[in-house]
Amino acid sequence: MSADNLTRTQRDDLRTIAAMIVPASDAYKVPGADDPAIQADMLATLGRDTKLVAAALDHLARLAGGPFAELDANRREAVAQEFRKVGGAAAATLVRVVLQCYYRDDRVLRSLGLELRAPFPKGHVLPDGDWSLLDPVKARGGTLRRAP
Amino acid sequence: MKDPVDVLIIGAGASGAAVAWSLAETKMHILCLEQGGWMNPAEYPSTGRDWEAKFYGEWSSSPNVRGRPEDYPINDDNSPIKVVNYNAVGGSTVMYTAHWPRLHPSDFKVKTLDGVADDWPIDYDALTPFFEENDRIMGTSGLSGDPLSPLTHPPMPQQPMGLSGAIVGKAMNKLGWHWWPSDTTVATMDYEGRARCINLGHCTPACAQGAKSSTDITYWPHAIRAGVELRTHCRVREITTDENGMASGVVYYDKDGVEQFQPAHVVIIACNGVGTPRLLLNSKSNRFPNGLANSSGLVGKNLMFHPYAQIYGYVEEPTDSNRAPPTCLWSKEWYDTDLSRGFVRGYGVQFVRGAGPVFEAVVSEQKGILPWGEDHHRVFRKLNGHRLGFSAICEDLPEEHNQVTLDPVLKDSHGIPAPKIDYTISENSRKMMEHALARGREVLETAGATDICINSPIPWGGWHLLGTARMGTDPNRSVVNEWGRAHDVKNLFIVDGSIFVTSGGVNPTSTIQALALYIADQMKQRLANLFD
Numbered sequence: 001m002s003a004d005n006l007t008r009t010q011r012d013d014l015r016t017i018a019a020m021i022v023p024a025s026d027a028y029k030v031p032g033a034d035d036p037a038i039q040a041d042m043l044a045t046l047g048r049d050t051k052l053v054a055a056a057l058d059h060l061a062r063l064a065g066g067p068f069a070e071l072d073a074n075r076r077e078a079v080a081q082e083f084r085k086v087g088g089a090a091a092a093t094l095v096r097v098v099l100q101c102y103y104r105d106d107r108v109l110r111s112l113g114l115e116l117r118a119p120f121p122k123g124h125v126l127p128d129g130d131w132s133l134l135d136p137v138k139a140r141g142g143t144l145r146r147a148p
Numbered sequence: 149m150k151d152p153v154d155v156l157i158i159g160a161g162a163s164g165a166a167v168a169w170s171l172a173e174t175k176m177h178i179l180c181l182e183q184g185g186w187m188n189p190a191e192y193p194s195t196g197r198d199w200e201a202k203f204y205g206e207w208s209s210s211p212n213v214r215g216r217p218e219d220y221p222i223n224d225d226n227s228p229i230k231v232v233n234y235n236a237v238g239g240s241t242v243m244y245t246a247h248w249p250r251l252h253p254s255d256f257k258v259k260t261l262d263g264v265a266d267d268w269p270i271d272y273d274a275l276t277p278f279f280e281e282n283d284r285i286m287g288t289s290g291l292s293g294d295p296l297s298p299l300t301h302p303p304m305p306q307q308p309m310g311l312s313g314a315i316v317g318k319a320m321n322k323l324g325w326h327w328w329p330s331d332t333t334v335a336t337m338d339y340e341g342r343a344r345c346i347n348l349g350h351c352t353p354a355c356a357q358g359a360k361s362s363t364d365i366t367y368w369p370h371a372i373r374a375g376v377e378l379r380t381h382c383r384v385r386e387i388t389t390d391e392n393g394m395a396s397g398v399v400y401y402d403k404d405g406v407e408q409f410q411p412a413h414v415v416i417i418a419c420n421g422v423g424t425p426r427l428l429l430n431s432k433s434n435r436f437p438n439g440l441a442n443s444s445g446l447v448g449k450n451l452m453f454h455p456y457a458q459i460y461g462y463v464e465e466p467t468d469s470n471r472a473p474p475t476c477l478w479s480k481e482w483y484d485t486d487l488s489r490g491f492v493r494g495y496g497v498q499f500v501r502g503a504g505p506v507f508e509a510v511v512s513e514q515k516g517i518l519p520w521g522e523d524h525h526r527v528f529r530k531l532n533g534h535r536l537g538f539s540a541i542c543e544d545l546p547e548e549h550n551q552v553t554l555d556p557v558l559k560d561s562h563g564i565p566a567p568k569i570d571y572t573i574s575e576n577s578r579k580m581m582e583h584a585l586a587r588g589r590e591v592l593e594t595a596g597a598t599d600i601c602i603n604s605p606i607p608w609g610g611w612h613l614l615g616t617a618r619m620g621t622d623p624n625r626s627v628v629n630e631w632g633r634a635h636d637v638k639n640l641f642i643v644d645g646s647i648f649v650t651s652g653g654v655n656p657t658s659t660i661q662a663l664a665l666y667i668a669d670q671m672k673q674r675l676a677n678l679f680d
Binding site: 020021022023025027028030045047048049080084092095096099100101102103104109112114116117118119120121122123124125126127128129130131133134136137138140141142143144145146147148 | 192194195196197198199200201204205206252253254256257260261271291293295296297298307308309310311313314317318320321324326327328329345346347348349350356357468470471472484505506509510513514520521522524525529532
């Protein structure tokens with residue numbers, strides 16, 4: 001199943017709920033999760049999550065009594081809170097899809113001070129640390145329990 | 149009809165690889181059938197920008213989520229702990245944390261010491277040379293001399309302490325509690341063709357650098373050079389027997405899905421604590437109506453998981469996050485029985501360095517500490533890169549009602565009945581978990597952590613699959629004898645975690661492989677009268 005299986009209304013609702021989960025911020029200079037590039041990433045990579053995300057969006061529409069995106073701000077907030085509370089595995093999948101695409105966006109990672117790359121092949125450098133911290137453990141010693 | 153092989157091994161994971169390598173020196177014709185294939189490190193998650201997202205799909209630790217053709221489904225609805233594993237050459241050593249403690253000497257004598265469960269029919273000293281041999285081949289790193297752990301001799305130095313390790317060490321010192329750098333199978337220097345660790349961080353779902361030891365890059369190349377044949381994408385359906393009640397071979401589906409029969413003089417099962425009982429129960433016949441090697445009725449019984457009690461929090465200073473192997477230190481402070489704690493036996497602790505940004509966001513949102521809306525960004529910046537974790541590996545005692553059976557409906561892609569898990573956490577384990585969470589909270593608070601959260605048990609934490617074909621000297625109380633041979637079938641051996649009598653409070657892979665090498669050694673010593 002591909003993201004093509006999301007209807008126009010479902011896509012609108014996905015964009016709307018995504019913006020409520022992670023809104024844009026001038027203070028942190030980051031886009032919201034409704035940003036077109038982040039939305040495009042979600043739709044392109046939904047893959048095996050498509051079915052549950054579609055189910056979550058249907059549930060959201062049922063709670064809204066129609067297209068969620070068309071609700072006024074107050075009603076949207078109430079429905080979103082209810083959705084978060086009772087949405088179960090489908091809602092959790094939708095939220096995870098939003099977050100996993102948001103937190104790999106270049107602008108977002110840059111704002112967090114993270115490098116825009118895969119872990120391999122560069123890896124990371126780790127401080128060896130001060131192993132004299134182990135001295136008290138060595139001084140206390142101990143014995144292994146054994147059967148008589 | 150295929151020619152019979154001398155030894156047929158089922159499963160190319162931790163124990164199957166070890167036993168194949170050890171038996172190779174006999175120059176017998178040894179064949180291993182593995183339901184998965186060879187891994188391609190170029191496709192491992194840490195090679196891509198979507199490295200974290202993959203853990204929720206094709207690289208999930210759960211075979212039910214992953215759903216690769218090599219996986220078989222597991223009905224674990226009736227268990228608070230879900231089974232996780234990996235099916236490939238290397239088995240679950242492809243997907244594990246590489247934490248490498250051993251069972252302690254006391255773990256083999258729990259009945260004698262604490263009056264619970266049963267003693268093992270062998271002791272720690274019988275396994276000592278095989279622990280050492282296995283550590284050399286798997287390539288371990290660590291610091292010899294831990295006063296509260298069995299003496300080990302890792303050929304490579306310990307992992308760096310990093311930022312997280314230093315915070316933990318200081319807190320543990322303030323509390324006067326034991327901690328020590330963990331033995332791991334992460335190469336800290338170039339070793340036997342493996343490149344040293346460069347801190348990719350995303351170790352569990354396979355290491356693209358090859359620094360984390362898995363048997364596809366350690367035992368198997370040696371075993372294959374020594375003449376062992378490894379046939380991949382071959383799923384065994386059942387073990388057949390002859391008129392004398394001896395194993396005669398196996399029926400399996402080859403890579404094209406075609407049913408095949410492979411005769412063998414000796415069959416060795418290395419499918420671990422869920423796969424092994426599943427295979428034995430699927431091998432029932434008129435001669436063995438309750439499943440193969442099951443005259444005791446204990447095949448599938450006494451499943452032990454190790455319930456994980458995990459607690460974590462957030463400190464002000466940065467932690468290593470995803471920029472290092474996830475585990476670096478252990479503690480054995482609460483490993484041995486102290487009845488004043490309200491439970492018998494104990495637990496090991498592994499400290500967790502941190503998490504990547506996607507994992508942090510997803511888990512914190514689920515926990516309710518990461519809000520939706522305007523404040524999301526401020527809170528996320530407080531959490532991300534500041535996590536510190538404490539995970540207790542609680543010793544699960546054997547209970548017959550914790551079991552693996554065959555699901556009456558669920559089947560794998562070849563139509564083979566799938567395993568069903570029925571498991572509950574015992575009262576003793578619950579008390580142990582509560583104790584661990586309280587100690588973990590003390591550690592975290594001493595380190596200055598806030599926003600403390602609990603995962604207990606870790607739901608997708610059924611890594612350790614033990615006890616479902618236990619070893620013992622009494623055929624009425626065990627499935628295999630003290631050197632791994634089935635009591636009921638004299639040319640059938642089991643070498644994996646299912647033969648554990650008790651579970652200890654540590655990750656079991658080191659001990660599983662030492663047992664496999666020990667059993668192979670016993671077989672080699674008895675080749676002239678192996679079936680007597």
